[in-house]
Every structure is written in structure tokens, then in C-alpha cells.
Amino acid sequence: MFPEPWAAEAFAMTVHLHERGLFSWTEWAEALSGEVHKPGRAEDGSDYFDCWVAALSGLLVDKGIADGETILALQQSWQRAAEATPHGRPIELANDPLR
Amino acid sequence: MSTHNHHHHDHDHDYGHGHDHDHDNRYSDMQARVKALETVLTEKGLIDPMAIDAIVDTYETKIGPRNGARVVAKAWSDPDFAAWLRTDATAAIASLGYTGRQGEHMRAVFNTPDTHNLVVCTLCSCYPWAVLGLPPVWYKAPAYRSRAVIDPRGVLAEFGLILPETKKIRVWDSTAELRYLVIPERPEGTEGLGEEALADLVSRDAMIGTAIAGPRP
Numbered sequence: 440m441f442p443e444p445w446a447a448e449a450f451a452m453t454v455h456l457h458e459r460g461l462f463s464w465t466e467w468a469e470a471l472s473g474e475v476h477k478p479g480r481a482e483d484g485s486d487y488f489d490c491w492v493a494a495l496s497g498l499l500v501d502k503g504i505a506d507g508e509t510i511l512a513l514q515q516s517w518q519r520a521a522e523a524t525p526h527g528r529p530i531e532l533a534n535d536p537l538r
Numbered sequence: 539m540s541t542h543n544h545h546h547h548d549h550d551h552d553y554g555h556g557h558d559h560d561h562d563n564r565y566s567d568m569q570a571r572v573k574a575l576e577t578v579l580t581e582k583g584l585i586d587p588m589a590i591d592a593i594v595d596t597y598e599t600k601i602g603p604r605n606g607a608r609v610v611a612k613a614w615s616d617p618d619f620a621a622w623l624r625t626d627a628t629a630a631i632a633s634l635g636y637t638g639r640q641g642e643h644m645r646a647v648f649n650t651p652d653t654h655n656l657v658v659c660t661l662c663s664c665y666p667w668a669v670l671g672l673p674p675v676w677y678k679a680p681a682y683r684s685r686a687v688i689d690p691r692g693v694l695a696e697f698g699l700i701l702p703e704t705k706k707i708r709v710w711d712s713t714a715e716l717r718y719l720v721i722p723e724r725p726e727g728t729e730g731l732g733e734e735a736l737a738d739l740v741s742r743d744a745m746i747g748t749a750i751a752g753p754r755p
Contacts, residue, residue, distance in 0.1 A: 440597065440598060440671065440672040441594075441598070441672075443568075443569075445566075445568055445569045445572040445573075447594045447597075447598070448572050448576065448590065448594065449572050449575070450593075450594075450597070450672075451590045451591075451593035451594045451597075452572075452575065452576065452579065452585060452590060454593050454639060455585055455586070455589050455590055455593055456579070456584065456585065457639075457640065458639065459584065461584065464640035464642065464714045464715075465714045465715065467714070468661060468662055468664060468713070468714035469714075471662040471663070472661045472662040475662050475663070475678075475680075480680065481679075481680075482679065482680055482681055483675070483679050483681070484675050484676065484678040484679030484680065484681075484682075485675070487663070487675070487678045487679075488568070489568060492568055492571055492572060492575075495575060496571065496575060499575065499578070499579075504578070504579070504582065504584070505575070505578045509578065510571070510574050510575065510578065511574075513573075513574035513577050513578065514567070514570040514571045514573070514574040515570070516574075517565055517569075517570040517573040517574055517577075518564070518565045518567075518570045521563040521564055521565040521570070522563060522564060524563050525563075526563065530563060530565075532573075532577060
């Protein structure tokens with residue numbers, strides 16, 4: 440069902456946040472719809488979970504939970520952390536050499 | 539944390555001949571973006587990692603089209619249940635223990651000799667998760683979402699389902715609040731079967747409307 444583990448995690452975070460009342464499911468459907476209808480989306484639906492993640496990011500920004508810059512900075516920090524982590528060890532944010 | 543490992547082109551560790559093409563760990567943009575969201579939400583105390591794992595596990599292993607197939611089999615076997623399903627599908631389905639997590643309402647649409655029902659979500663990907671699990675890739679694809687409404691007969695033909703010209707096709711567009719479950723026609727010659735055996739005849743696609751019920755090919 441999930442093409443990759445991150446898709447499952449993004450899905451589960453959304454379900455969880457909805458259950459905790461951070462947004463209504465209608466709000467979520469509108470956010471997701473906005474993403475899947477953007478021009479340039481894949482005809483075969485293969486980027487569906489990319490849309491999902493973009494919708495979740497957008498909704499968190501709209502709700503004032505996170506701002507876009509913080510999310511992007513953390514994303515890059517995780518990428519540096521991954522590259523700096525030797526194989527076989529857990530990737531942790533603290534492994535980012537710039538942190 | 540370690541500071542000694544920023545030289546990541548060394549080959550001194552032995553982890554077998556990986557199908558892992560690369561010696562570096564890398565996070566794709568999407569992987570890293572999800573980790574970033576998780577970090578923000580965890581720091582703010584908005585998510586509980588155990589709950590996240592439990593949700594993934596539920597959707598990967600416990601919820602699937604078998605739930606919906608049991609609903610259909612019961613509707614075929616029990617006229618009172620079928621009547622309840624027609625008037626209040628949300629409650630009838632919940633009586634079997636299948637309830638939506640998004641507070642959505644369910645509507646059961648019954649195929650008849652005159653009418654075939656087909657479900658789509660043109661908006662995004664609304665789908666009756668509680669009874670069908672997560673939607674297949676094609677359900678979420680723009681091609682299906684747009685064409686199911688414009689040319690349902692052509693779409694069904696692509697699924698290998700050729701309906702007689704005389705049979706009407708009704709297309710139901712799901713929303714965040716209302717999800718549809720197609721109750722296919724009971725196949726002929728199944729009079730003696732119990733509910734579990736009947737449920738075997740009901741595929742996921744038959745409950746979306748892109749197939750009919752019957753033995754698997």
C-alpha cells in the first residue's frame with residue numbers, strides 16, 4: 440500500500456493529528472486536493488504521497504504550527520545528518536555536522 | 539553524537555555486498571521532509587511516536603478489503619442487514635466493527651440488473667478506508683479521477699468489464715464526509731454458500747465498481 444516507509448509515516452502523522460483535533464478531515468481533503476490538482480503532477484498518480492507530504496507541510500504552516508523556513512532547514516539538516524552517519528548506525532539529527 | 543565520520547567515502551566497514559548501490563547514507567527530499575515534520579511535531583508534543591507506529595501497523599496489516607467483503611456477504615445473506623445498509627450504511631457497517639477514523643459517513647450503493655455503480659473521488663482520493671483499506675494507485679491517479687466521470691463505460695472496459703449498453707452506470711463522487719461502498723450483485727449459483735465463502739467472491743475492485751463479484755480468475 441505504501442510505496443516507501445516515509446509515505447506510511449506521513450499518512451499516519453496526518454491521521455494522528457486529525458484525531459487529536461488539529462484539523463478537520465474536510466480541511467485536510469481541501470489541502471490534499473490543492474496539491475494533487477497543481478499543474479505538472481504525474482498522470483499515473485506515482486507522486487501521490489509527494490502531494491500528501493506537501494499538503495501536510497502546508498497545513499502545518501497555515502495552522503501556525505511550523506513555518507516553511509524551519510521545515511526546510513530541518514529537512515536539509517536531516518540530509519546532512521544522513522550523509523554523515525556511517526552505515527549500520529541510526530541516523531540522528533545530532534549527526535548533522537553543522538548542528 | 540560522533541564527529542569522526544564526516545569522511546564517508548571510506549570502505550573500511552564490512553556490511554556485505556549490499557544491494558545498497560551507494561556507500562553513503564542519503565535521505566531523499568521526501569524522506570528528509572517527513573523527518574523534518576516529525577521533528578517539529580515531536581518537539582511541540584503534538585505526536586506520539588508509538589501512536590504513529592500503531593496507525594501504520596493497523597493500515598498495513600489489519601484493515602483491508604476483507605472488511606468490506608464481509609459487509610457485502612452479510613448483505614447478500616441477511617435481508618434485514620441489507621435493508622439497514624440501504625437506510626443507514628454508517629451504522630450497519632459500524633455494527634460489524636468497522637468505523638471510519640475521520641468521522642465520515644458511509645453510503646452503500648447496490649448494483650442491480652439495470653444499474654451498475656462506480657465510485658471515484660475527483661477531488662483527491664477520498665475512499666472508504668474502514669472497509670477497503672487504502673486505495674490502489676490507479677484510484678488516486680488523475681487519469682481515473684477525471685475519466686471515470688466523463689467516460690465510465692470506457693474506463694470499465696479498460697478494467698476488462700464490458701457492460702451491456704442497456705445497463706446504466708451511476709458514478710458516485712466521494713467527499714471527505716461521504717464515502718461509498720458498492721454492493722455488487724450476488725453471483726448465480728451461490729445459494730448454498732455461507733458468509734465467509736461468499737466474502738471470498740468479493741474483490742476490492744468489485745466494491746469500487748471496476749469489477750463484478752465472482753470467483754477470482
